[in-house]
Amino acid sequence: DSDSDSDGAADQPKKKKIAVMTSGGDSPGMSPAVRAVVRSGIYFGCDMFAVYEGYEGLVRGGDLLKKMEWEDVRGFLSHGGTDIGTARCAEFRERKGRLQGAYNMVVNGIDALVVCGGDGSLTGADLFRSEWPSLIEELVQTGRLTAAEAEPHRHLTIVGLVGSIDNDMAGTDATIGAYSALERISEMVDYIDETANSHSRAFVVEVMGRHCGWLGLMSGLSTGADYIFIPERPPKHGKWQDELKEICSRHRGYGKRNTTVIVAEGAIDDELQPITAETVKDVLVELGLDTRITTLGHVQRGGTAVAYDRMLSTLQGVEAVKAVLESTPDIPSPVIGIAENQIVRQPLVDSVRDTKMVATAIEAKDFDKAMSLRDSTFAEAYEAYLSTALHDDGSQLLPETERLNIGIVHVGASLSALNATTRAAALYCLSKGHKLFAIQNGFSGLIKDGVIKELSWLDVDGWHNKGGSEIGTNRSLPAEHYGDVAYYLQRYNLNGLLIVGGFEAFTALHQLESQKELYPVFNIPKVVVPATVSNNVPGTEYSLGSDTCLNQLVNYCDAIKQSASSTRRRVFVVEVQGGNSGYVACYAGLVTGAMAVYTPELKINLQTIREDIDLLVDVFDGDRGEDKNGKVVIRNEHASKVYTSELLSDIFSEAAKGRFETRTAIPGHVQQGYTPSSMDRVMAVRFAVQSVKFIEQWSHKAYETLHQGSSHHAVNNLKMLDVMRTHPHNSVVIGIQNALLVFSDIKALYQDDADMRLRKGKTVHWENLSEVGDILSGRSRLRDRR
Numbered sequence: 174d175s176d177s178d179s180d181g182a183a184d185q186p187k188k189k190k191i192a193v194m195t196s197g198g199d200s201p202g203m204s205p206a207v208r209a210v211v212r213s214g215i216y217f218g219c220d221m222f223a224v225y226e227g228y229e230g231l232v233r234g235g236d237l238l239k240k241m242e243w244e245d246v247r248g249f250l251s252h253g254g255t256d257i258g259t260a261r262c263a264e265f266r267e268r269k270g271r272l273q274g275a276y277n278m279v280v281n282g283i284d285a286l287v288v289c290g291g292d293g294s295l296t297g298a299d300l301f302r303s304e305w306p307s308l309i310e311e312l313v314q315t316g317r318l319t320a321a322e323a324e325p326h327r328h329l330t331i332v333g334l335v336g337s338i339d340n341d342m343a344g345t346d347a348t349i350g351a352y353s354a355l356e357r358i359s360e361m362v363d364y365i366d367e368t369a370n371s372h373s374r375a376f377v378v379e380v381m382g383r384h385c386g387w388l389g390l391m392s393g394l395s396t397g398a399d400y401i402f403i404p405e406r407p408p409k410h411g412k413w414q415d416e417l418k419e420i421c422s423r424h425r426g427y428g429k430r431n432t433t434v435i436v437a438e439g440a441i442d443d444e445l446q447p448i449t450a451e452t453v454k455d456v457l458v459e460l461g462l463d464t465r466i467t468t469l470g471h472v473q474r475g476g477t478a479v480a481y482d483r484m485l486s487t488l489q490g491v492e493a494v495k496a497v498l499e500s501t502p503d504i505p506s507p508v509i510g511i512a513e514n515q516i517v518r519q520p521l522v523d524s525v526r527d528t529k530m531v532a533t534a535i536e537a538k539d540f541d542k543a544m545s546l547r548d549s550t551f552a553e554a555y556e557a558y559l560s561t562a563l564h565d566d567g568s569q570l571l572p573e574t575e576r577l578n579i580g581i582v583h584v585g586a587s588l589s590a591l592n593a594t595t596r597a598a599a600l601y602c603l604s605k606g607h608k609l610f611a612i613q614n615g616f617s618g619l620i621k622d623g624v625i626k627e628l629s630w631l632d633v634d635g636w637h638n639k640g641g642s643e644i645g646t647n648r649s650l651p652a653e654h655y656g657d658v659a660y661y662l663q664r665y666n667l668n669g670l671l672i673v674g675g676f677e678a679f680t681a682l683h684q685l686e687s688q689k690e691l692y693p694v695f696n697i698p699k700v701v702v703p704a705t706v707s708n709n710v711p712g713t714e715y716s717l718g719s720d721t722c723l724n725q726l727v728n729y730c731d732a733i734k735q736s737a738s739s740t741r742r743r744v745f746v747v748e749v750q751g752g753n754s755g756y757v758a759c760y761a762g763l764v765t766g767a768m769a770v771y772t773p774e775l776k777i778n779l780q781t782i783r784e785d786i787d788l789l790v791d792v793f794d795g796d797r798g799e800d801k802n803g804k805v806v807i808r809n810e811h812a813s814k815v816y817t818s819e820l821l822s823d824i825f826s827e828a829a830k831g832r833f834e835t836r837t838a839i840p841g842h843v844q845q846g847y848t849p850s851s852m853d854r855v856m857a858v859r860f861a862v863q864s865v866k867f868i869e870q871w872s873h874k875a876y877e878t879l880h881q882g883s884s885h886h887a888v889n890n891l892k893m894l895d896v897m898r899t900h901p902h903n904s905v906v907i908g909i910q911n912a913l914l915v916f917s918d919i920k921a922l923y924q925d926d927a928d929m930r931l932r933k934g935k936t937v938h939w940e941n942l943s944e945v946g947d948i949l950s951g952r953s954r955l956r957d958r959r
């Protein structure tokens with residue numbers, strides 16, 4: 174096989190042969206990564222191979238090195254773990270094992286290897302590449318390869334993908350599998366909470382992470398844990414026991430019925446003494462709490478990948494193949510990461526070196542350095558954890574004169590992360606001495622009843638995972654009665670306002686802003702926290718609730734695809750939410766392996782329908798019977814007035830001529846989810862804390878201007894509002910842009926980015942999702958063939 178390629182006509186470019194393997198501990202998302210590598214490789218004209226059983230397969234060769242076709246990876250997107258097996262291979266650690274690996278690659282004509290694994294696997298990969306020329310030399314000298322056989326293989330291309338649940342690799346904000354593991358942990362702790370509440374018990378939950386506290390920290394945020402132990406921020410030796418007791422008793426004192434403490438596997442104190450679940454339990458027992466330990470273990474690796482990991486592994490898999498195709502001998506081996514929401518390439522050596530530096534820093538007790546080596550959001554998340562879990566001890570209270578009254582209102586559809594946002598805002602406010610007032614039942618509630626309620630610590634207890642809105646939400650807007658809204662904001666002396674919701678929240682903020690001249694109280698700082706399944710709020714690439722929605726859609730589509738397993742030839746037209754924005758449809762299309770995606774941005778026409786029918790016919794014809802599942806086509810609810818889901822389904826049925834059947838499937842309100850996803854919960858805390866901080870900063874600025882540093886004045890009065898008037902940028906949308914947390918001025922957004930008629934932002938930040946989705950579904954391949 175290899176000969177035929179190397180001897181090919183001189184003007185024929187040699188077909189690249191790329192192998193993909195998964196190695197080390199498995200993680201959800203590895204199978205989707207393999208699918209993406211194999212299919213995009215084929216799309217770009219390469220021969221693709223899978224190395225089964227990690228480096229073991231490379232060393233043993235034979236059947237463990239298998240040529241992969243397009244159909245071989247069908248269904249991989251919905252599979253947990255790795256379909257091509259993984260192993261730990263002692264032989265590969267020895268030169269002898271690597272020599273055999275090199276031999277097996279050369280005889281199969283493979284010139285590039287994409288390795289998906291943790292830092293160990295990637296260290297091995299890097300070593301393999303640096304040794305490669307000498308391995309080839311040895312194979313020639315020992316007569317196992319002829320010089321002619323060896324010649325085309327003087328260089329090895331290695332590309333790394335980070336598959337690890339720990340999120341411990343430098344150079345990437347997220348590793349493939351980390352968010353799935355976080356989701357598993359959060360689900361399990363939710364279950365434990367129920368029984369803990371019933372019996373008024375304490376639970377010590379041990380989570381994975383030998384050298385990395387990411388899972389510990391993020392699960393602490395998403396489960397509202399009382400305390401967490403992570404290696405990067407170890408508590409004081411001999412002192413932590415008392416601190417833990419104090420915190421847990423304080424929380425119990427408010428009336429909390431359960432206690433949750435999360436311990437990362439690698440937890441230590443600042444003298445590097447291990448802190449185990451057992452030692453933590455003993456402390457809680459001393460406190461008089463009925464305490465149990467739950468070690469989550471391999472459950473954390475289990476299950477299928479969440480939407481985010483399917484997206485990450487898919488985009489990164491495609492990028493890995495591009496990196497192979499663009500590699501030259503002088504470019505160092507890259508590892509594919511995600512940084513600032515962009516898929517990026519970093520030199521593998523640097524990532525491995527920086528990853529090791531964390532462990533070294535911890536060993537040297539340089540914990541600040543260990544923290545700084547984590548990705549940019551780690552420290553911010555840790556601060557958010559402190560302020561929502563520990564700083565109710567009065568240590569962070571602001572002087573009386575700087576304490577604020579802040580209102581929070583929910584606007585728009587009910588959603589799963591609204592309560593988590595309110596809870597985090599309330600806890601942060603309490604830690605500073607501010608008061609958070611819940612405006613009940615949206616703006617119309619305020620206008621009709623004028624009832625607002627100050628939230629206490631216990632009021633918001635347990636809201637981290639509670640779906641819906643405890644304070645009530647609806648679509649009403651301030652324009653219903655500006656005068657009444659102004660009256661109540663004034664009457665309750667509010668110094669700032671959080672408006673949580675989707676496009677209505679955006680509209681509400683703009684309305685208040687436009688009436689500032691008439692109603693001075695509208696000059697208070699105001700922040701929209703974007704929360705909508707549709708993710709259509711201008712100024713942000715992320716809205717709370719959309720991740721929950723995507724996970725719902727992943728589960729929904731997996732289930733309906735499987736429901737077709739006995740008939741095999743069934744296509745579902747799945748109608749998804751999103752308003753006039755195609756974000757949810759494109760993302761869902763990518764992570765469910767949809768054959769086609771129809772969005773409002775890309776108009777449906779007869780030509781695309783024709784092409785997609787051809788694709789479906791082609792897919793069912795090519796089906797070798799191994800893949801028993803149905804196929805999915807995703808249609809956004811507003812993709813077309815004419816081509817409704819029913820009509821599309823009927824057209825497909827008619828054209829199928831019995832080759833397949835078609836059904837519509839409309840998940841509807843299921844997309845709002847029951848409990849919020851762990852990513853939404855973590856982001857809810859981030860958004861809430863940062864939004865209140867924004868209000869604090871503006872109030873502080875106005876106060877300083879007014880009183881020139883003197884601190885003996887009450888904070889709220891008309892003069893303050895007057896000062897605010899001269900600060901035109903205090904009304905914003907908080908959001909994520911390029912993974913950075915940003916505040917965008919409402920007026921600028923309204924002018925430049927808002928499409929008020931279509932109720933969405935004009936910026937499309939998800940183009941690459943549909944491009945990659947089309948490559949992997951075969952849609953692009955079919956188009957190119959025409």
Ligand code: ATP
Pocket residue numbers: 196197198199228260261262263264265266267290291292293294295296297298300336337338
């Ligand atoms: P996890 O995140 O689950 O620990 P990992 O990839 O770090 O994943 P390891 O067990 O460290 O898992 O490594 C997996 C395999 O990679 C090893 O069994 C070995 O075959 C290879 N490997 C690891 N380190 C090296 C090394 N320094 N040299 C050569 N091969 C290595």
